[in-house]
Amino acid sequence: MTASDLLDLLGPGAGGWGVALLRAALVTFSLALSGFAVGAVLGGVTVFARLAGGRAAAYAARAYITVFRGVPDLLTIYLLYFGGSAGLTAIGRFFGAQGFIGVPAFGTGVAALGIIAGAYQAEVYRGAYLAIQRGEIDAALAFGMQRGTLLRRIVVPQILRHAIPGLGNVWQLVLKDSALISVTGLVELMREAELGAGSTHEPFAFYACAALLYLAIAASTGSLIRRAERHSLRGVRFG
Amino acid sequence: MNRLTQFAAVVALTLAAVPFVPRGWADDKPTSAVIGTEGAYAPWNFTDAGGKPVGFEMDLATDLCGRMKIKCSFVLQDFDGLIPALQVGKFDVIMAAMFITDKRLEVINFTRPYAIDPSGFAVAKDSPLAKAGLTGTLDLGDAATTGPVIDKMKALLKGKTIGVQAATKHLDFVKQNFADVATIREYKTTQEHDLDLAAGRLDAIFAQRTTLAATLAKPEFSAYAVAGPGFVKGVFGRGTGAGIRKKDEALLAMFNDAIGAAIADGTIKKLSIQWLKSDVTPP
Amino acid sequence: MIDLDFMAEAFRRLIQGVPLTLELAALSVSLGLAIALVCAMALHYGHRGLTWPIRAYVTAFRGTPLLVQIFFTYYGLGQFRPELQALGLWGFFREPFWCAILALTLNTGAYGTEIIRGALQSVPYGQIEAARACGMTRWLVYRRILLPIALRLALPSYGNEIILMVKGTSLTSIITLLEVTSIAQQLTSETFRAIEVFVCAGAIYLAMNFVVTRIIGSIEYRLSAHLRAAPDLVALPAGGGSA
CATH class of the missing domain: 3.40.190.10 (Periplasmic binding protein-like II)
Structure with a gap:
């Protein structure tokens, strides 16, 4: 295969897969971003339940974290893909809806990534909370701050600052995990590469191309995160 | 305990916020159908450079849906997950070069065969x-x-x-x-x-x-x-047919009639020679 | 609703995949650790000719999904059979097992490099200065001071990495290896009961990872004896009556 063949194959022209691959990369990016956002909500709720909830809530939070960090993400995705609709259908029946309720593949993917990311993010937030100097909270209380103000002014901003490096790791994890959503048939970057490799019999070119696109997304978002980290650390004294 | 209920409610709401699509029909006459296929089994069903399913079965499905006057769309799914996905309602019909066998008939229904291919x-x-x-x-x-x-x-x-x-x-x-x-x-x-x-x-x-x-x-x-x-x-088994959930009897009857008509007027023969290079029309 | 007989049968079938899963995880984690140690030490040593290729390797494998790496190693390199045959490597790349080991090892090697590099950096400088002051050679400092402290510091993160690898082996189901996830897929396609089967498989992975967590935890405990609070002296039998 010559370089010009390769250009035809992966280029934007007719019969070329270039546009399709880029569009699939966009699906991958939005899938990962939505999954990460859902994970942020779930992670936040979980860490609240674990640190401030009652005994049962803390227990449920720990179980959630342990299970979804210990079970292969591929299994979680399968389970949600096949189990998710069945569950929703049952809930729908309960409220009087008839027939099946199907979740679109993108929605299932976002939910699966969100549940996995939530388990990891909960741990990141917990670590960040524990890193807050106890004295800061005592000082705030001594000033007569109320619980809400304390959370808003002292706790949450610091959690976010301490959490940035950890969240960066979770983001990279979610981005790479999004490749597993390909098993549900959603045409994201991995699936598009598989389709291309299968139908053109040029697996090397397609998987290399997919790898480069993932790398590009990972690298560009990674540098954004490092920037955010530097920004958050302005005014922090070291040593 | 109160906090636990709150927690559960938030989780449930988050999950429910995921957009879902209820089917446009229940038990009466179907007006639309989502067809699940593999998209990796050329020339029966495969995907073009954009990931769109094409092939013998896609053309046949389009023809059948035209005959039944219902709206059809396609969903891709790995072959080993087709039947479980049909059962949980990811789609309503399987058209993926699937053989009609007794074991599969225990869990889902099949239309009459639309192709027989050794x-x-x-x-x-x-x-x-x-x-x-x-x-x-x-x-x-x-x-x-x-x-x-x-x-x-x-x-x-x-x-x-x-x-x-x-x-x-x-x-x-x-x-x-x-x-x-x-x-x-x-x-x-x-x-x-x-x-x-x-x-x-x-x-x-x-x-x-x-x-x-x-x-x-x-x-x-x-x-x-x-x-x-x-x-x-x-x-x-008895050749290749379309898989349909057991309870969707109306849809099954409609597909059977449409397939019968497509066999009778030579549509299946025409599509089969066009895509598969041989005639797979069942007798 | 829940069919216990079926679950038991599913467990029996799924357990048969555990040896292969463990073999894949153990082999790739140990080979990956060797790569990680060498690469991390080379980065720490800091020669430019060495750091550049290692950085590229680490970035490439941490920045792309393991699934892509497995597909690339298996199908992508499979395209170059004549070239690989000429090099005498085809015997290796022909087997899905070795392709899986290669992809998993390079993946965990890249993550391990970052973990150990970070740990080497966190070794308090005073320790190294003290060792130098005692007249230790560079290599002796590595062997006696830097590496032991760094490995202990790296242990919690490395434990997480091992768990990620146990989970990662599930992806080799895609290149025809019959490990736990692959058997789960077989069972699903035979019985069409996806949820029960995947719940059973999940429980098996959870059990494996529980054992890994416990082993790492106990190693960590033994290696950190000097960091634990001293035994409560008051609780000892008081002698001489001076309380």
Whole structure:
């Protein structure tokens, strides 16, 4: 295969897969971003339940974290893909809806990534909370701050600052995990590469191309995160 | 406990916020159908450069939906997940070169067959099986004739590695007859076992004749050929049909009528010759 | 609703995949650790000719999904059979097992490099200065001071990495290896009961990872004896009556 063949194959022209691959990369990016956002909500709720909830809530939070960090993400995705609709259908029946309720593949993917990311993010937030100097909270209380103000002014901003490096790791994890959503048939970057490799019999070119696109997304978002980290650390004294 | 309920409520709301699509019909006459297919089984169903499903079954489905005057859309799903996904309502119909067999009929319904296509091996042209000159079509229901041929093929495939698609009747067939002499590898798609045949990791692949022919037409398979007889019936059941949930009886009846009409007016023959290069119209 | 007989049968089938899963995880984690140690030490040593290729390797494998790496190693490199045969490497790349080991090892090697590099950096400088002051050679400092402290510091993160690898082996189901996830898929396609089967498989992985967590935890405990609070002296039998 010559370089010009390769250009035809992966280029934007007719019969070329270039546009399709880029569009699939966009699906991958939005899938990962939505999954990460859902994970942020779930992670936040979980860490609240674990640190401030009652005994049962803390227990449920720990179980959630342990299970979804210990079970292969591929299994979680399968389970949600096949189990998710069945569950929703049952809930729908309960409220009087008839027939099946199907979740679109993108929605299932976002939910699966969100549940996995939530388990990891909960741990990141917990670590960040524990890193807050106890004295800061005592000082705030001594000033007569109320619980809400304390959370808003002292706790949450610091959690976010301490959490940035950890969240960066979770983001990279979610981005790479999004490749597993390909098993549900959603045409994201991995699936598009598989389709291309299968139908053109040029697996090397397609998987290399997919790898480069993932790398590009990972690298560009990674540098954004490092920037955010530097920004958050302005005014922090070291040593 | 109050906090736990709050927690549960938030989780439930988050999950419910995921957009869902209720079907436009319940038990009466269907007005739309989502068709699940594999999209990796050329030329029956595969995807073009944009990931859009195309092929014999897509054209047939479009024709059938036109006859039934319902709106149809396609969803892609790996073959091994098709039946579970149908059952949980990911789509309403399977059209993915799926054989109508008793075991599958225990869990879902099938329409009448819209195609009958024998299955066989593809091997290197210089391999013993290719040189043996076994041809024709064998009815697996007739053990007296097929038994000796399969025994002969066993000797020819001894020690070889055979690639088959997972969760298919092809896999069942190869396991039943060649597991004791050959190594069997399971692949998620036929495209993947094609890649491994070309790479030389496999000595033989087993699939439907029409899809083998499409694979072997590609230049990198010039050293390979279809070999041995084609097999029908028996484990391969009553041909290829569309899978439908047991409770969707109205939809099943509509599909049966439409398929009957498409057989009668020659549409299936026309599409089959166009895509599969041979006539697979059932009698 | 829940069919216990079926679950038991599913467990029995799924357990048969555990040896392969463990073999894949153990082999790739130990080979990956060797790669990680060498690469991390080379980065720490800091010669430019060495750091550049190692950085590229680490970035490439941490920045792409393991699934892509497995597909690339298996199908992508499979395209170059004549070239690999000429190099005498085809025997290795022909087997899905070795392709899986290669992809998993390179993956965990890249993550391990970052973990150990970070740990080497966190070794308090005073320790190294003290060792130098005692007249230790560079290599002796590595062997006696830097590496032991760094490995202990790296242990919690490395434990997480091992768990990620146990989970990662599930992806090799895609290149025809019959490990736990692959058997789960077989069972699903035979019985069409996806949820029960995947719940059973999940429980098996959870059990494996529980054992890994416990082993790492106990190693960590033994290696950190000097960091634990001293035994409560008051609780000891008081002698001489001076309380």
